[in-house]
Amino acid sequence: MQPFNSAFNVEEKISDESLQLRSVVTHGGQVVLSLVREPLAALKPEDVLIRVEAAPINPSDIGAMLGAADLSLAWTADGAAGPELVAPVPAASLPAMRSSRAASMPVGLEGAGTVVAAGSSQAAQSLMGKTVAAMAGGMYARYRCVAAAECLVLPEGTSAVEAASCFVNPLAALGMVETACREGHTAIVQTAAASNLGQILLRICLADGVPLVNVVRSQQQEELLRAQGARYVCNSSSGDFRDRLVDAIAATGATIVLDPIGGGSGGQILSCMEVAISRRPGQAASRYGSEVLKQLYVYGALDPRPIEIPRDIGAAWAAGGWLLLRYLKVTQPQILDRLKARVAAEVKTTFASHYARGISLKEVISPEVLKVCAHPATGMKFLIEPWKNC
Amino acid sequence: MQPFNSAFNVEEKISDESLQLRSVVTHGGQVVLSLVREPLAALKPEDVLIRVEAAPINPSDIGAMLGAADLSLAWTADGAAGPELVAPVPAASLPAMRSSRAASMPVGLEGAGTVVAAGSSQAAQSLMGKTVAAMAGGMYARYRCVAAAECLVLPEGTSAVEAASCFVNPLAALGMVETACREGHTAIVQTAAASNLGQILLRICLADGVPLVNVVRSQQQEELLRAQGARYVCNSSSGDFRDRLVDAIAATGATIVLDPIGGGSGGQILSCMEVAISRRPGQAASRYGSEVLKQLYVYGALDPRPIEIPRDIGAAWAAGGWLLLRYLKVTQPQILDRLKARVAAEVKTTFASHYARGISLKEVISPEVLKVCAHPATGMKFLIEPWKNC
Numbered sequence: 001m002q003p004f005n006s007a008f009n010v011e012e013k014i015s016d017e018s019l020q021l022r023s024v025v026t027h028g029g030q031v032v033l034s035l036v037r038e039p040l041a042a043l044k045p046e047d048v049l050i051r052v053e054a055a056p057i058n059p060s061d062i063g064a065m066l067g068a069a070d071l072s073l074a075w076t077a078d079g080a081a082g083p084e085l086v087a088p089v090p091a092a093s094l095p096a097m098r099s100s101r102a103a104s105m106p107v108g109l110e111g112a113g114t115v116v117a118a119g120s121s122q123a124a125q126s127l128m129g130k131t132v133a134a135m136a137g138g139m140y141a142r143y144r145c146v147a148a149a150e151c152l153v154l155p156e157g158t159s160a161v162e163a164a165s166c167f168v169n170p171l172a173a174l175g176m177v178e179t180a181c182r183e184g185h186t187a188i189v190q191t192a193a194a195s196n197l198g199q200i201l202l203r204i205c206l207a208d209g210v211p212l213v214n215v216v217r218s219q220q221q222e223e224l225l226r227a228q229g230a231r232y233v234c235n236s237s238s239g240d241f242r243d244r245l246v247d248a249i250a251a252t253g254a255t256i257v258l259d260p261i262g263g264g265s266g267g268q269i270l271s272c273m274e275v276a277i278s279r280r281p282g283q284a285a286s287r288y289g290s291e292v293l294k295q296l297y298v299y300g301a302l303d304p305r306p307i308e309i310p311r312d313i314g315a316a317w318a319a320g321g322w323l324l325l326r327y328l329k330v331t332q333p334q335i336l337d338r339l340k341a342r343v344a345a346e347v348k349t350t351f352a353s354h355y356a357r358g359i360s361l362k363e364v365i366s367p368e369v370l371k372v373c374a375h376p377a378t379g380m381k382f383l384i385e386p387w388k389n390c
Numbered sequence: 391m392q393p394f395n396s397a398f399n400v401e402e403k404i405s406d407e408s409l410q411l412r413s414v415v416t417h418g419g420q421v422v423l424s425l426v427r428e429p430l431a432a433l434k435p436e437d438v439l440i441r442v443e444a445a446p447i448n449p450s451d452i453g454a455m456l457g458a459a460d461l462s463l464a465w466t467a468d469g470a471a472g473p474e475l476v477a478p479v480p481a482a483s484l485p486a487m488r489s490s491r492a493a494s495m496p497v498g499l500e501g502a503g504t505v506v507a508a509g510s511s512q513a514a515q516s517l518m519g520k521t522v523a524a525m526a527g528g529m530y531a532r533y534r535c536v537a538a539a540e541c542l543v544l545p546e547g548t549s550a551v552e553a554a555s556c557f558v559n560p561l562a563a564l565g566m567v568e569t570a571c572r573e574g575h576t577a578i579v580q581t582a583a584a585s586n587l588g589q590i591l592l593r594i595c596l597a598d599g600v601p602l603v604n605v606v607r608s609q610q611q612e613e614l615l616r617a618q619g620a621r622y623v624c625n626s627s628s629g630d631f632r633d634r635l636v637d638a639i640a641a642t643g644a645t646i647v648l649d650p651i652g653g654g655s656g657g658q659i660l661s662c663m664e665v666a667i668s669r670r671p672g673q674a675a676s677r678y679g680s681e682v683l684k685q686l687y688v689y690g691a692l693d694p695r696p697i698e699i700p701r702d703i704g705a706a707w708a709a710g711g712w713l714l715l716r717y718l719k720v721t722q723p724q725i726l727d728r729l730k731a732r733v734a735a736e737v738k739t740t741f742a743s744h745y746a747r748g749i750s751l752k753e754v755i756s757p758e759v760l761k762v763c764a765h766p767a768t769g770m771k772f773l774i775e776p777w778k779n780c
Contacts, residue, residue, distance in 0.1 A: 311694055
């Protein structure tokens with residue numbers, strides 16, 4: 001954790017303005033990313049002011065910042081208040097992009113920092129000086145005003161860097177495992193298992209004793225996951241991939257796939273599940289396939305082609321999109337509170353995230369940095385430290 | 391109904407044996423269809439003996455009879471007890487076919503006739519002389535022994551021909567509409583809407599006031615459905631199909647597709663739904679698409695290619711197989727009883743089926759007849775009358 005800043009003094013003077021990263025769609029059909037100075041408003045009784053010290057760049061943040069803009073044609077312009085990143089939006093994508101977002105919006109879904117000011121309420125006052133995480137949007141900023149109830153308080157001794165990624169990946173991984181178990185599945189297959197989220201999901205399943213089959217695409221990724229204790233790892237680049245996947249599914253009894261890829265990725269695993277189920281003793285096959293429900297949840301679009309469901313899986317199958325924001329809306333508050341409390345308690349272990357680099361707000365406005373973020377190799381996740389180089 | 395037999399006299403002598411159509415997979419890798427004489431066993435107290443007078447040939451019956459056998463290479467052989475139909479099974483399909491069915495099995499999922507003998511129980515005795523329908527399997531036979539509780543009693547004045555198709559298509563259509571409404575959808579899109587099942591589904595929705603968008607593939611089919619009162623019919627062979635489909639979906643608010651085709655059929659309708667939803671006032675679009683759940687149920691495989699789910703429909707989508715046999719297993723008995731009672735009460739109206747021809751048991755064992763059944767044009771449904779030409 002040495003490459004990252006930390007340790008702010010709560011007593012230090014609060015600035016009267018914040019610096020905020022905003023994404024604007026111009027009349028001319030360009031996306032402009034710029035740093036905007038914003039005066040800090042007076043706090044309402046229930047609000048706290050977080051000095052944001054660490055905020056990760058998730059794939060969904062790249063989407064929010066750039067939309068359909070063409071990063072390969074982006075350049076750095078000399079804006080009125082400093083450098084700006086300008087990227088053209090293809091004409092065909094412009095109407096959809098305009099209708100799906102505000103012209104100008106603050107970005108940064110989640111982050112963590114120190115509560116440096118609090119409204120008059122008891123709830124807000126009790127957070128003064130604490131390290132908290134929030135998924136409030138607009139977190140790529142030096143200060144962010146957030147309702148006290150939205151803050152996740154971390155145990156003492158937790159740094160903002162450690163707390164930066166408390167929501168998106170941990171809650172998605174926990175939410176998907178909770179969904180799988182609630183729907184009656186007793187073992188899981190995940191694709192893109194070596195991703196940051198995939199590794200968190202592995203640690204959850206190891207801790208909870210849920211058998212997990214991990215699909216990766218290289219020997220290196222296989223070794224990475226085995227070193228972390230993964231028992232079932234199937235490498236899609238190996239010649240006997242399909243046979244080994246069927247074996248792993250048969251050994252675990254997995255009946256659900258969690259897939260951030262799309263295309264043909266999840267469907268071929270449903271096929272392997274049907275083969276594995278047909279091996280079960282006493283499983284009466286019929287022309288309509290097995291009676292065991294096979295579920296696919298697609299939670300990303302690494303492959304933008306249509307999702308393919310093969311027809312050799314019988315009639316007992318289901319597929320659907322899985323989206324964290326929707327899960328947070330439809331799930332009972334007490335379940336969410338339990339999941340968040342677990343993230344706070346295990347933030348340094350189960351939910352630890354790793355970053356390739358810490359960067360300043362100004363560094364984000366660089367085509368080179370964003371290109372790396374937009375096409376992340378495994379492990380190349382960046383962390384924004386809004387107070388770096390200020 | 392003149393081309394069909396009817397009117398049996400209950401008083402007539404019951405034969406001491408039945409004639410039954412069986413499908414056998416031979417050691418040599420062929421499917422053999424033959425007529426087998428079977429002695430009638432003594433009835434248990436709860437059983438009745440149905441003299442089967444009419445049994446439809448459904449697509450699922452073709453599957454049960456032939457499996458993967460190649461009908462284009464079938465011939466009529468001179469069996470020990472009369473003619474037999476012999477069709478070779480491709481070697482690649484043989485293991486799956488052998489594991490999914492008994493070597494020799496009676497066929498004919500559903501049918502209707504007169505109760506000509508009854509076991510000693512009150513329930514069985516009360517059915518004597520009644521016209522009943524059953525989905526007991528082995529209905530391509532002159533007599534079939536069935537538990538009294540499995541019989542659906544038709545109102546007086548109903549012929550066996552009218553009662554022949556009480557289960558497969560009516561319960562599938564009712565079950566899918568019931569599923570759609572229970573899951574919160576208020577309007578439906580169906581593909582292959584001019585099929586026998588599609589027309590029943592249309593009449594159910596007209597009777598129940600459920601808005602229905604019917605997708606057909608010809609002008610002739612469009613006119614057929616409009617003549618039956620269909621308000622929304624979209625012809626996929628017309629140039630403005632997609633625009634008209636979006637309009638119809640927007641007008642009805644349909645959020646569920648019932649699709650017997652597969653391939654790209656249902657997915658393109660989900661895309662049209664997403665467009666229609668984006669037109670709703672106050673519908674906030676986001677990068678993740680609308681928040682309105684779009685559901686696809688696939689209940690057939692007229693197109694055997696993989697099912698394609700496009701990625702322009704956001705994250706709020708779900709798809710799955712829908713199978714009548716599974717629905718009957720998982721649905722509460724009181725709901726099923728209500729659906730069956732409705733079929734009996736409306737068997738001459740909502741649930742009326744139409745047949746191109748009535749054929750004898752012997753005529754089924756003819757490659758020419760089975761070829762027509764296996765590739766049915768709309769309306770070419772056949773009815774087996776086991777007592778014809780005897």
